[in-house]
Amino acid sequence: MIQRAPDIKDFLRIATGQAPLPDQPQALAAFTLWAQQSHILGQVAAVVDAPVGTKLAEILENARLRSSYDQRMLTFETNRIKRALMGADIQPILLKGSAYVAEHLLASIGRRVSDIDILVPEAQLGETERLLGQAGWRAEESTSGAYDQQYYRRWMHELPPLRHVTRRTLIDVHHRLLPRTSRIRPDHLKMMAAARQIEGSDLMVFSPTDRFIHSAIHIFGDGAFETPARSFIELYYLYQDLSDDERQGLLARATDVGAQKPTAEALWMLDEYFDIKAGGARASLVLKSCLRSVTAGQGSGQFLANSVLYVRSHYMRMPLPLLLGHLWKKLLRRV
Amino acid sequence: MNRRALSDYPRSDVIHALRSGTLALDLGPFLTRIKLSDRRSIDFFRDMYAACPVSIDKAVLCDFSLCLRPPNKFRKYFRRQIVPDPGFQFPAVPLPLEMSPLAFEMGLNLSVALQCFRFAIFHAGVVADGDNALIIAAKSGGGKSTLTAALMEEDWRLLSDEFAILDLDAATLKAYPRPVSLKNASIDVVRGFAGSGQVSDTLHDTPKGAIAYRRPRPSDIETMQRAAKPRLILFPRFTDGAQAESREIDLADAAMQLIASSPNYQVIGERAFSGLMTMLEGMKAYEIEYGSTEDSLALVRELWKAHVP
Known part of the structure; x- marks a missing residue:
């Protein structure tokens, strides 16, 4: 039910509080639908004030209630993870949303979160899984089958997802940033070495520069852009939270840790969609045109562009023979 | 805002709005945008929701969006199936196309149950x-x-x-x-006292048994x-x-x-x-x-x- 988005850049500006809401009812409805479908209503609600008593005010209030629960849940679960690993000499690094919330970053405000991502040294993977298991996190039902379990453990960058038996919360335990088979191999050990403690807590997070780089790796090196607006807003806010020095050192650090390509693509996106001029922004023609087509939310090119991005995400993740075998399995399971 | 009872709109306008996903159902505290494409769910909707206020104006803001669609391209043509899509990932069980009214009612329930936090x-x-x-x-x-x-x-x-x-x-x-959802033996009981004109056709052999709806x-x-x-x-x-x-x-x-x-x-x-x-x-x-x-x-x-x- 995708509506034609008149101009994605206008929508992104409104969603990040840089432009007022549209006056025209039709444009307002299109913007709201776009924000709903992009799962960013909570973030919109944090920067937009709707007139009291309107449907928009109700919709935003509803989104605010949901995202504030997500943040409470995340804070609580992070605390439980800390407790589960207590005394084991494992210091997990919080990734993505859980790190943004723990550090009160712009990117966390109103963000919808459904799972918790942590990173531990590969040598401590078994111990981490055992301790989390004792605390109630077991293999998630949808991936608890033998094929998925062995697939994750053999090829992926994380354990199969763990779901808490009573609270139903989901943890992804990573030991690297991209699948073992991935085409780009960011040096997660270097990034882990630069990680630091959150103030007033003994949990760890990446440095601000590495945090942006990791988000770029996740979005441009791994994902299929299912919710591009949400990803772009995340990178926009992460960039906003960097100092000038950190911004300038971004590409050098990215090259240093082997993530030059996704970082340059992320910077291209900031230029393309937010008019942020950051040096070294580069992306391939195919990626550019696919993203433009997908984010325009219209036209017959959509399906093709989405398919290309889907195939690209798998191409980035694994070599062709492995990919063909895996896609065949997934196809058989779907029909 | 232009909002009238569904039955006051020309039939073709309603069908067109449902097919293109521009119909907004205004029921109680919720506005829901609805997209249907199969005959059976469209007939069911036009019958069971005839007295409800709806709008076919694109500019109406909605709390939820619900679309009934095939679970994948294959099932659009071969042994056709349908699944409610409330706009977020949910492991809804695909149903045979004939059961689309049930998929629709389940989809509306999902929309409210999993997306309403104001109440x-x-x-x-x-x-x-x-x-x-x-x-x-x-x-x-x-x-x-x-x-x-x-x-x-x-x-x-x-x-x-x-x-x-x-x-x-x-x-x-x-x-x-x-609509009130009736199962198995209760269908005939309710037909008995409400009159069969008030109850929808029965859907047989659904995952929940026989199902019919009282308008x-x-x-x-x-x-x-x-x-x-x-x-x-x-x-x-x-x-x-x-x-x-x-x-x-x-x-x-x-x-x-x-x-x-x-x-x-x-x-x-x-x-x-x-x-x-x-x-x-x-x-x-x-x-x-x-x-x-x-x-x-x-x-x-x-x-x-x-x-x-």
């Missing part, structure tokens, strides 16, 4: 006598829907067959009068903006051949059972607790057991008379 929601039927509401809490096979439909015949207003929607500030229940009356739709103050909660149990019996239960137990049936109580948090406690003040809760619709109606009459002036 606390409990799984229960709600009917009202004027501004006083009766909550019929759900227990599978308890006979909630049959009792709800039977009370409609006794001139109770239908607020909802599925959800008690609690306004946390006012401690009142919102009306969301959708809300135009009066339920006309009065749907009138919230009602809950006075009595019943936990019904239908047992074949049982003696009619009622047993008062502690309000704390009633609260625990309601909370267990709520899809959003945890998400709302503290306000849901305090709102529920305010709602329960002065209420009475009973378990009732019965073996026939007549007995259940007699029990309700008796308890209602004893507690609601």
Whole structure:
């Protein structure tokens, strides 16, 4: 039910509080639908004030209630993870949303979160899984089958997802940033070495520069852009939270840790969609045109562009023979 | 904003709006954008929701969006299936295309249950006598829907067959009068007293058995903006051949059972607790057991008379 988005850049500006809401009812409805479908209503609600008593005010209030629960849940679960690993000499690094919330970053405000991502040294993977298991996190039902379990453990960058038996919360335990088979191999050990403690807590997070780089790796090196607006807003806010020095050192650090390509693509996106001029922004023609087509939310090119991005995400993740075998399995399971 | 009863629109306009996903259903506290493409769900919608206000204007803001679509391209053409898509990932079971009305009703339930946080929601039927509401809490096979439909015949207003929607500030229940979902033996029972014109065609062999729907009356739709103050909660149990019996239960137990049936109580948090406690003040809760619709109606009459002036 995708509506034609008149101009994605206008929508992104409104969603990040840089432009007022549209006056025209039709444009307002299109913007709201776009924000709903992009799962960013909570973030919109944090920067937009709707007139009291309107449907928009109700919709935003509803989104605010949901995202504030997500943040409470995340804070609580992070605390439980800390407790589960207590005394084991494992210091997990919080990734993505859980790190943004723990550090009160712009990117966390109103963000919808459904799972918790942590990173531990590969040598401590078994111990981490055992301790989390004792605390109630077991293999998630949808991936608890033998094929998925062995697939994750053999090829992926994380354990199969763990779901808490009573609270139903989901943890992804990573030991690297991209699948073992991935085409780009960011040096997660270097990034882990630069990680630091959150103030007033003994949990760890990446440095601000590495945090942006990791988000770029996740979005441009791994994902299929299912919710591009949400990803772009995340990178926009992460960039906003960097100092000038950190911004300038971004590409050098990215090259240093082997993530030059996704970082340059992320910077291209900031230029393309937010008019942020950051040096070294580069992306391939195919990626550019696919993203433009997908984010325009219209036209017959959509399906093709989405398919290309889907195939690209798998191409980035694994070599062709492995990919063909895996896609065949997934196809058989779907029909 | 241009909003009229569905039946006041030309047929072709409604069908076109449903197919292109621009129809907005304005029911109780929620506006829902609906997209349907198969004949059967479109006919079902036009029939069961005929008295409901809708808009076919694209510029209407909606709380939820619901689209019925094939689970994948393959199932669009071969052994056709349909799945409700409420706009977020949910492992809904694909159904054969003939069961699209069920997929639609399940989809609307999902939309409300998993996306509404402005109100606390409990799984229960709600009917009202004027501004006083009766909550019929759900227990599978308890006979909630049959009792709800039977009370409609006794001139109770239908607020909802599925959800008690609690306004946390006012401690009142919102009306969301959708078709009453009937299963198996209760279909013929309700056809018997409501008349078969009020009940949809039966869908056979669904994952829930045989399913049919009892249409809300135009009066339920006309009065749907009138919230009602809950006075009595019943936990019904239908047992074949049982003696009619009622047993008062502690309000704390009633609260625990309601909370267990709520899809959003945890998400709302503290306000849901305090709102529920305010709602329960002065209420009475009973378990009732019965073996026939007549007995259940007699029990309700008796308890209602004893507690609601």
